[in-house]
Amino acid sequence: MSDGRISRARVTFTVILAIIFAVLPLPEPLDAARPDLLLLLVIYWSLSAPRIAGLLFAWFCGLAIDVLKGIILGQHALAFLVVAYFTHKFQLRIRIFPLSQQTLTVFAFLFLYQFIVFWLDGIVGQPVTTWMRWMPVISGAILWPILVAGLDTWNRRNR
Amino acid sequence: MVTLSSDSRNIIGRGPPLGAGLFFLGLVSVGIMMLDQRSDYLNTVRQWLGAAASPVYAVVQTPGQAWEWLTGSFADRNRLKTENAELSEQLREARVKLLQFDSLREENVRLRAVREASAGVGGRTMIAEIMRVDVDPFRHRVRINKGSDDGVFRTQPVLDAFGIVGQVVQVDKYSSTIILISDSGHSIPVQVNRNGIRSIAEGAGDLGKLSLPYLTVESDVKTGDLLVSSGLDGIFPAGYPVAKVSKVERNPADTFALVEAKPLAQLDRDREVLLLWAEPPSQVAAPAAKPSKPAATESKPAAETSSAPPAPATPSAAPREPAETLPPGAQPLPQSQPPQD
Numbered sequence: 197m198s199d200g201r202i203s204r205a206r207v208t209f210t211v212i213l214a215i216i217f218a219v220l221p222l223p224e225p226l227d228a229a230r231p232d233l234l235l236l237l238v239i240y241w242s243l244s245a246p247r248i249a250g251l252l253f254a255w256f257c258g259l260a261i262d263v264l265k266g267i268i269l270g271q272h273a274l275a276f277l278v279v280a281y282f283t284h285k286f287q288l289r290i291r292i293f294p295l296s297q298q299t300l301t302v303f304a305f306l307f308l309y310q311f312i313v314f315w316l317d318g319i320v321g322q323p324v325t326t327w328m329r330w331m332p333v334i335s336g337a338i339l340w341p342i343l344v345a346g347l348d349t350w351n352r353r354n355r
Numbered sequence: 356m357v358t359l360s361s362d363s364r365n366i367i368g369r370g371p372p373l374g375a376g377l378f379f380l381g382l383v384s385v386g387i388m389m390l391d392q393r394s395d396y397l398n399t400v401r402q403w404l405g406a407a408a409s410p411v412y413a414v415v416q417t418p419g420q421a422w423e424w425l426t427g428s429f430a431d432r433n434r435l436k437t438e439n440a441e442l443s444e445q446l447r448e449a450r451v452k453l454l455q456f457d458s459l460r461e462e463n464v465r466l467r468a469v470r471e472a473s474a475g476v477g478g479r480t481m482i483a484e485i486m487r488v489d490v491d492p493f494r495h496r497v498r499i500n501k502g503s504d505d506g507v508f509r510t511q512p513v514l515d516a517f518g519i520v521g522q523v524v525q526v527d528k529y530s531s532t533i534i535l536i537s538d539s540g541h542s543i544p545v546q547v548n549r550n551g552i553r554s555i556a557e558g559a560g561d562l563g564k565l566s567l568p569y570l571t572v573e574s575d576v577k578t579g580d581l582l583v584s585s586g587l588d589g590i591f592p593a594g595y596p597v598a599k600v601s602k603v604e605r606n607p608a609d610t611f612a613l614v615e616a617k618p619l620a621q622l623d624r625d626r627e628v629l630l631l632w633a634e635p636p637s638q639v640a641a642p643a644a645k646p647s648k649p650a651a652t653e654s655k656p657a658a659e660t661s662s663a664p665p666a667p668a669t670p671s672a673a674p675r676e677p678a679e680t681l682p683p684g685a686q687p688l689p690q691s692q693p694p695q696d
Contacts, residue, residue, distance in 0.1 A: 215411055216414055216415055218489075219412065219488040219489050220488075221419075221489050222489065228493070250376070251373070251376040252380065255380045255384070260408075263401075263404045263405060265490055267494075268388050268391040268392050269388065269391045269397060269404075270383075270384040270385065270386075271384075271388060273380075273387070274381060274384035277377065277380050278377070278381075281373060281377040320392060322494070324494065328492075328493065
């Protein structure tokens with residue numbers, strides 16, 4: 197039981213860091229390619245601690261992004277929710293994937309997320325049509341192995 | 356090889372089924388989006404959510420502020436001296452201009468009263484600071500440190516010392532988001548200052564460029580023309596400088612000329628902007644003194660901008676002057692003579 201509680205604190209801590217990272221001003225070229233760290237964390241925790249990080253958790257994370265950066269409430273929340281749904285659905289499979297395959301899956305998830313956001317942008321009537329908006333998909337996929345390695349090491353040490 | 360450490364307890368068979376969660380939360384998201392897009396019901400919710408986010412902004416801004424404080428406190432004496440000299444020079448020039456300005460304004464008000472025209476330029480302003488946080492790399496939006504607690508409202512015009520910067524698109528309790536005139540989703544009705552030709556300046560997603568797509572090939576526009584806001588949208592007050600025409604290309608085969616303008620406001624260099632509470636035009640003649648905001652929110656901006664007595668925030672119908680720019684005792688047009696009948 198105490199294990200669960202520690203994990204919960206850990207999840208909260210990483211989520212707060214990711215939220216801060218989301219609004220941190222970055223220099224110009226990096227700015228457009230800022231990876232969606234919070235979404236990566238949602239995927240990671242959905243895979244490794246599905247009891248703590250459920251759909252509601254993902255939805256609230258998305259809502260936080262909406263409040264900080266969105267043009268309407270609920271947009272990123274919906275995108276996070278859909279990604280979390282697929283992560284949970286294929287959780288047992290993705291967990292035993294080799295890392296390369298896992299990264300590809302995450303790439304697909306990130307693409308799905310960006311596509312939903314892009315689509316809703318269009319519905320709202322304020323589309324962003326530069327190709328640059330797909331950069332976070334690539335940078336996020338590159339970040340995934342590093343994130344998994346780091347968080348796994350941390351989890352194993354403080355278990 | 357790195358594998359995920361796992362909470363290996365089975366999740367199947369406990370809690371609500373996954374599909375139901377997706378359906379329910381998805382429905383909630385769509386509902387929220389529709390409410391937020393089509394109505395104002397969620398405004399207060401949004402304000403409070405934004406207020407909840409303010410610790411995040413505080414954390415993010417701390418390094419920048421600390422750096423500013425450090426450089427400020429260790430600035431060398433020479434630089435301060437030159438800066439001081441420059442500023443007093445500017446102040447002197449501004450004073451001289453102001454001498455004429457007072458008499459010109461009185462004359463203007465008189466003339467406008469004669470013509471029964473609307474109350475021209477003027478209004479109450481408040482300085483807001485641009486926060487060092489990222490909003491969206493693909494949109495020209497910035498966040499400022501004034502919110503609904505300071506009386507900021509949606510569609511409020513935002514200026515800097517050189518021209519119109521943009522307008523407020525979303526208000527939180529302690530901060531708000533403004534959209535710059537250069538955003539590709541923004542357009543502002545303008546007028547060529549030289550001859551009064553009206554057009555619309557659209558943002559092009561480029562900080563140094565606005566495009567004016569609706570000027571015909573024959574229209575009299577030249578490079579270097581000043582574009583001022585025409586005030587036809589009811590959002591931006593008339594007569595504030597917006598941009599300078601930088602490029603005019605006329606192809607006789609086309610209907611419209613290719614006109615580009617460069618925004619006058621320093622969109623990429625501003626650290627501070629001015630929020631403007633414009634005077635409503637006097638045509639909407641109505642009983643005076645109708646304070647549209649609670650007194651609590653009112654006292655703060657008034658104290659911030661001036662030593663003037665706290666006037667009602669959105670002032671009454673009479674073309675009253677902005678109190679803070681007046682020398683004490685000089686009230687050119689008392690409320691008793693609004694131009695009606």
